[in-house]
Amino acid sequence: MGAIPLAKPSGAETELTVALVQRAQEGDTGAFEALYRRLVGRIYGLCLRMSRDPQIAEELTQDVFVRAWERMGSFRGDSRFTTWLHRLAVNVVLQAGRTAGRRASREELVEDPGLYVRRVKEAMPGTRLDLERAIASLPDGARTVLILRDIYGYKYDEIAEIQGVALGTVKAQIHRARKMVRKKLES
Amino acid sequence: MNGHLEEGILNDLVDGLLSEAEEERARAHMAECVTCRREIEGLQKLRSELARMPDDAQPARDLWPQVAWRMGGEADTGRKPAAALRKPRTQVRAWQLVAASVAVALFSGGSVWLLMTDRSSRPDPVAEVQRPTLAIPASLEEAFGEYEKTVSGLETILEEGKDVLDPGTIQVLEENLALIDNAIDESREALNRDPGSGVLRRLLTENLLRKAALLRHAAVAVRAQT
Numbered sequence: 053m054g055a056i057p058l059a060k061p062s063g064a065e066t067e068l069t070v071a072l073v074q075r076a077q078e079g080d081t082g083a084f085e086a087l088y089r090r091l092v093g094r095i096y097g098l099c100l101r102m103s104r105d106p107q108i109a110e111e112l113t114q115d116v117f118v119r120a121w122e123r124m125g126s127f128r129g130d131s132r133f134t135t136w137l138h139r140l141a142v143n144v145v146l147q148a149g150r151t152a153g154r155r156a157s158r159e160e161l162v163e164d165p166g167l168y169v170r171r172v173k174e175a176m177p178g179t180r181l182d183l184e185r186a187i188a189s190l191p192d193g194a195r196t197v198l199i200l201r202d203i204y205g206y207k208y209d210e211i212a213e214i215q216g217v218a219l220g221t222v223k224a225q226i227h228r229a230r231k232m233v234r235k236k237l238e239s
Numbered sequence: 240m241n242g243h244l245e246e247g248i249l250n251d252l253v254d255g256l257l258s259e260a261e262e263e264r265a266r267a268h269m270a271e272c273v274t275c276r277r278e279i280e281g282l283q284k285l286r287s288e289l290a291r292m293p294d295d296a297q298p299a300r301d302l303w304p305q306v307a308w309r310m311g312g313e314a315d316t317g318r319k320p321a322a323a324l325r326k327p328r329t330q331v332r333a334w335q336l337v338a339a340s341v342a343v344a345l346f347s348g349g350s351v352w353l354l355m356t357d358r359s360s361r362p363d364p365v366a367e368v369q370r371p372t373l374a375i376p377a378s379l380e381e382a383f384g385e386y387e388k389t390v391s392g393l394e395t396i397l398e399e400g401k402d403v404l405d406p407g408t409i410q411v412l413e414e415n416l417a418l419i420d421n422a423i424d425e426s427r428e429a430l431n432r433d434p435g436s437g438v439l440r441r442l443l444t445e446n447l448l449r450k451a452a453l454l455r456h457a458a459v460a461v462r463a464q465t
Contacts, residue, residue, distance in 0.1 A: 081307065088303055093295035100296050111441055114302050118309045148438060175296035183288060202289035208254075227250050234285055 073133045077124045084124075088117055091134060095141045097176065101199050102145045104188050106171040112148055116141040142200065142214055149192065186236035194229035197222055202230075244268055244275045253282045337430065337443045338386045386447070393454035400461025412457050419453065422446045 069090065075083035095116050099109040120137055127136055172184050187195060196215070200206040201222075208226075212219045244252075244265055251257050252265050269276045401409055426443040433439060 081310065084310075085303060085307070088306060092302065093297055096298045096302075097294050097296035106299065108441065110298055110300070110302055111444075113298060114306050114309065117302075117306045121306075121310045171299070172296070174299070176293050179293050180288065183292065198289070202286060203292050204294060205290075208256075223247065223250070227246050230250065230282060230285055231246070234281055237285075 069133055073124075073127065073129075076121075077127070084121055087133075091137060092117070094134070095137065098138065098141050098199075098204065099145055100172065100175060101184075101187065101203070102142075102149075102196060104168050106168065106175075108148075112141075112145055115148070116144050119144060138204070139214070142206075146196070146215065182237060183233070186233045189236060190229050190232055194225045194232065197225040198229035198233070201226055243272060244278070249275070249278055249282060252279060253286055337440050338447055386451075390451055390454060393451070393458050396458040396461055397454060400458075400464065403461060403464040404457075408460070412453070415453060416450065419446055419450045423450065 069087070072083045072087045072090075076087060092113065096109060096113045099112040099116070100106060103109050103112060116137070120140055123140070127133060131139075168188060169181060169185055172179060173181060176184075187198060190198065197211055200211050200214075201208065206214075208219055208222050212222045215222065248257070248261070248265055252262060257265060269279060397412070404412075423443065423446045426439055426446055430439040430443055
């Protein structure tokens with residue numbers, strides 16, 4: 053029995069993306085907008101699942117692209133641009149979550165779970181709503197790890213590095229997350 | 240282990256993280272153990288279902304105008320030197336950027352303004368007057384100015400209409416406005432201290448929109464009486 057391959061196989065960056073990145077690094081806002089148009093869906097999808105709040109997801113998506121623009125100069129092409137941007141997005145979302153947690157630990161960010169599921173249905177036609185609902189119900193740590201590992205295909209050590217936690221913690225969280233989601237789906 | 244494979248082993252097996260020897264031991268166990276076999280099948284099924292989930296989602300509105308705005312440029316410009324874009328032309332505070340982005344949302348006819356629109360079936364006497372028809376403002380200063388102008392215009396309508404509204408209504412409106420102004424001040428000061436905080440930007444945005452919406456409702460009430 054082989055391992056299930058990573059969720060999203062990596063491939064070569066398209067020539068167009070490479071060209072757009074180069075032009076954006078030279079300050080071409082039109083090229084950056086074209087990158088935005090190509091990649092906004094993937095970034096918004098991540099932000100939506102991680103935040104579980106459509107409004108916050110929109111703000112986080114904006115934050116990601118603004119920060120990407122500010123940091124275009126630091127992209128050296130060692131990885132694919134889409135990987136770099138996605139990683140930036142994960143950091144932005146996690147940082148926002150930490151800030152929110154510090155500021156209002158009592159506040160439940162998912163103000164309306166029904167709204168979230170309705171929004172997911174509109175934004176991602178064809179997705180499994182029972183799975184989305186089960187994922188959204190997970191505690192923060194477990195949810196983050198499950199999304200990054202099983203949907204977006206991050207490796208455990210990458211997740212540990214991004215989150216600044218031990219590898220064992222990440223693995224324990226995903227075991228918990230998978231168990232909870234399966235239980236939820238069976239109930 | 241209670242005679243079954245540990246949870247960690249099962250997950251590592253699904254993730255392909257076991258060594259050859261460990262995997263062989265696990266397989267040998269599963270050949271004899273229906274419970275662990277079912278467990279691993281369940282995990283594999285979940286993994287492949289999650290891997291097939293779409294990763295693209297479309298935002299409900301176009302976020303580019305506000306992204307472009309915050310980049311320091313304009314949404315519809317062509318090439319611009321990166322250095323000029325990375326730094327706003329003038330020294331602006333984070334809260335002013337928020338107000339400006341609210342203005343961009345309002346003036347681009349986006350969903351934010353629609354949220355502020357009175358959805359009653361009666362014709363709205365103020366909507367056509369107040370609903371901005373401008374293109375996206377050409378500069379940060381202009382956008383920020385437009386927000387202030389809109390709010391100030393609504394405040395004027397309210398001020399002029401105080402005579403026609405019930406004193407109790409006026410009192411409630413003023414108390415609510417004072418509360419919102421207080422919230423705006425607090426979130427603005429907090430944002431000055433922590434300009435990178437998305438949460439604070441969201442709070443300030445909500446408060447600015449709340450103020451514009453309340454003033455607009457008040458203006459509708461005034462116009463309905465005059």
